[in-house]
Amino acid sequence: MSVHSLNVKTGAEAALAQQFAALSPSEPRRAAFAAFERLGLPTRRDEAWHYTDLRARLTEVAALAPAPDAARLEAARAALDVLPRLGGMRLVLVDGRWAPVLCDAPPSGLTVVPTPDAPEPDEAVVALNIAFAEGALRIGLPPGESSVEIVHLDGPGAIFSRLEVFVPARARATVVERFEGATGETQRNAVTILGLGESARCDWTTLIADDAALHLETRRARLAGEAALNDFALISGGALVRRQLDVGHQAASAKIALSGLSLLDGTRHADTTLTLRHAAPLGQSREYFRHIVADAASGVYQGKVIVSPGAQKTDGAMKSQALLLSPTAQMNNKPELEIFADDVVCGHGATVGALDPQQIFYLLSRGIPQREAEAMLLEAFGAEAIERVADETVADALRERLRAWLKGRAA
Amino acid sequence: MLNVKNLSVSIHGQPILDGLNLTVKAGEVAAIMGPNGSGKSTLSYVIAGKPEYEVTGGEVWLDGENLLELAPDERAAKGVFLAFQYPVEIPGVATMTFLKAALNAQRRARGEADLTTPDFMRAVRGAAASLKVDPDMLKRPVNVGFSGGEKKRVEILQMALLQPRLCVLDETDSGLDIDALRIVSEGVNALRDAGRAFLVITHYQRLLDHIKPDVVHVMSKGRIVKTGGPELALELEKNGYRDYSEAAA
Numbered sequence: 001m002s003v004h005s006l007n008v009k010t011g012a013e014a015a016l017a018q019q020f021a022a023l024s025p026s027e028p029r030r031a032a033f034a035a036f037e038r039l040g041l042p043t044r045r046d047e048a049w050h051y052t053d054l055r056a057r058l059t060e061v062a063a064l065a066p067a068p069d070a071a072r073l074e075a076a077r078a079a080l081d082v083l084p085r086l087g088g089m090r091l092v093l094v095d096g097r098w099a100p101v102l103c104d105a106p107p108s109g110l111t112v113v114p115t116p117d118a119p120e121p122d123e124a125v126v127a128l129n130i131a132f133a134e135g136a137l138r139i140g141l142p143p144g145e146s147s148v149e150i151v152h153l154d155g156p157g158a159i160f161s162r163l164e165v166f167v168p169a170r171a172r173a174t175v176v177e178r179f180e181g182a183t184g185e186t187q188r189n190a191v192t193i194l195g196l197g198e199s200a201r202c203d204w205t206t207l208i209a210d211d212a213a214l215h216l217e218t219r220r221a222r223l224a225g226e227a228a229l230n231d232f233a234l235i236s237g238g239a240l241v242r243r244q245l246d247v248g249h250q251a252a253s254a255k256i257a258l259s260g261l262s263l264l265d266g267t268r269h270a271d272t273t274l275t276l277r278h279a280a281p282l283g284q285s286r287e288y289f290r291h292i293v294a295d296a297a298s299g300v301y302q303g304k305v306i307v308s309p310g311a312q313k314t315d316g317a318m319k320s321q322a323l324l325l326s327p328t329a330q331m332n333n334k335p336e337l338e339i340f341a342d343d344v345v346c347g348h349g350a351t352v353g354a355l356d357p358q359q360i361f362y363l364l365s366r367g368i369p370q371r372e373a374e375a376m377l378l379e380a381f382g383a384e385a386i387e388r389v390a391d392e393t394v395a396d397a398l399r400e401r402l403r404a405w406l407k408g409r410a411a
Numbered sequence: 412m413l414n415v416k417n418l419s420v421s422i423h424g425q426p427i428l429d430g431l432n433l434t435v436k437a438g439e440v441a442a443i444m445g446p447n448g449s450g451k452s453t454l455s456y457v458i459a460g461k462p463e464y465e466v467t468g469g470e471v472w473l474d475g476e477n478l479l480e481l482a483p484d485e486r487a488a489k490g491v492f493l494a495f496q497y498p499v500e501i502p503g504v505a506t507m508t509f510l511k512a513a514l515n516a517q518r519r520a521r522g523e524a525d526l527t528t529p530d531f532m533r534a535v536r537g538a539a540a541s542l543k544v545d546p547d548m549l550k551r552p553v554n555v556g557f558s559g560g561e562k563k564r565v566e567i568l569q570m571a572l573l574q575p576r577l578c579v580l581d582e583t584d585s586g587l588d589i590d591a592l593r594i595v596s597e598g599v600n601a602l603r604d605a606g607r608a609f610l611v612i613t614h615y616q617r618l619l620d621h622i623k624p625d626v627v628h629v630m631s632k633g634r635i636v637k638t639g640g641p642e643l644a645l646e647l648e649k650n651g652y653r654d655y656s657e658a659a660a
Contacts, residue, residue, distance in 0.1 A: 357462070357463075358499050359499055359501050361461055361462065361483065361499075362495070362498070362499035362501065362553075363501070363509075363512075363513075364460070364482065364483035364484045364487070365459050365460070365461075365483050365484075365486075365487055365492075365493050365495075366484075366487055366509070366513035366516075366517075366569065366573070367484050367487035367488050367513050367516045367517035367520065367573070368484055368512050368513055368516045369482075369484045369516060369520075370482070370484065372512065372516065373484075376501075376504055376508075376509075376512065377501070377503075377504070379503075379504075380501065380502060380503025380504045380552075381503065383503055384502070384503050
């Protein structure tokens, strides 16, 4: 992490300082902003941000979105009414704030409480989140089976939200997290801290389909022994999207699957950067990411798998595959392994290519027109990533989004 | 039906076809035989419209249509079908989805309505049964994990379903055991019709024991060098292609 104390503040950094000065925040929030000021906005000199120079790209800072008033909540309710459900219990945040009046009554065992607790402000985006978010929302999922849909319904402005989610031992949770409503005037910074108890299982699917100018998302997950996390994200909207994941296990035999599909067109940019930490033996990790990059869009995948000295018998496999649909589309794929144990099986593969002309010709030769042939192959490519999603209703919704995106491209 | 006039074709600057002339009449089964490298597969690809070939001269007509002016999908809608020597695997696309897309795309191109799902299912099941294709196989991705024989049977199944006017079979016998060869040939024979023409490209005579040609053309160095009846195939089987290689030189 480099320090820019020698540099002059950018306009955006100065604007953030001004915004923060107008607040009357708690001591931990002040400490977080001080940490941010030391770190500065990340630049390409920070290895983790090499392909997404946030300092250069963030030229204007949106005004902080105000806490939603009655009219805003009413509009949110109307928007939610027409949003088909993808999970059981619906939890709603409007402009980053918990909106209990729009949530379902929690079933027994599930708790949702605001908390001032915050993680260490060890990284610029997280530090900003702690400084500006009005606390976090702590969600304790019940034992046994549960299904939750978390909806972030965001309007214009700078929006900060933080969730702490805990899946207790042996529980089985399905979570769908949706980012909705954002426009070109939305700058979002969302942090999720996820904990899985022993032998817990969590299927977490994230949908980023709205059109934020900036979508910054940080996910930190820690798994206890024999826990299993299956995390999937669809990125089909947003001008500048950055997902950063830090996932690890401290006890033996955890299973971690991280996967996703990015659909990029226009001049959109999406960066998925993840660190996977095997700190205990017998862990299994699977990363599987696919990217379809059209027009002058750009995609980034950086995946680092760290196997600590004690993490013997780790079984890891990472794959990131991109299809470029135009000569001006770009993809930066950077898989990395750091292995400090000697008895492990770890591999990675990254490919960047175009649609296979032999497959296209075969479809054309059967009478299928060019655009339809391309759409069939792209749908198949994307659908293979969506196969990682266990819940069929959610997977169907994702396939529907994929088809809609392809249709929008063809139109 | 098919009229190839003085066709010259190169790939990556390398000439393959050199002023080829060929006519196939409606209702006719024409065999094209020839040594490896004589340009047989190139001819089939150029008729179907494969992009990397450069036509440097000549014309290809299907009845009143100048095929060289049409995109491959338009040619298919006009009734051209190529049974591939190496059918292409398409992971993630179920064979059923592919068949339906192809059939309906051709119907739309001809101004016909899409087939209803029950009508489509009936047509596929009928074709699958006659070619001994397990209907479960059609739920799998196109050609992925199919044996050589299964791939060829599914090519003929597509042909039966799409009902083309001109069927080009490129080395359909390659990779087939004797039983598969018989099933595939029966599938082809069942489609023989006064309104349909076949161009059967093969290196070996054995396919022509099952699909009896009306005419046999011998190809060498990018041209048709001899045309005769079915007996010509038998003669080639006995004497090999050596005479014809020299004839074109």
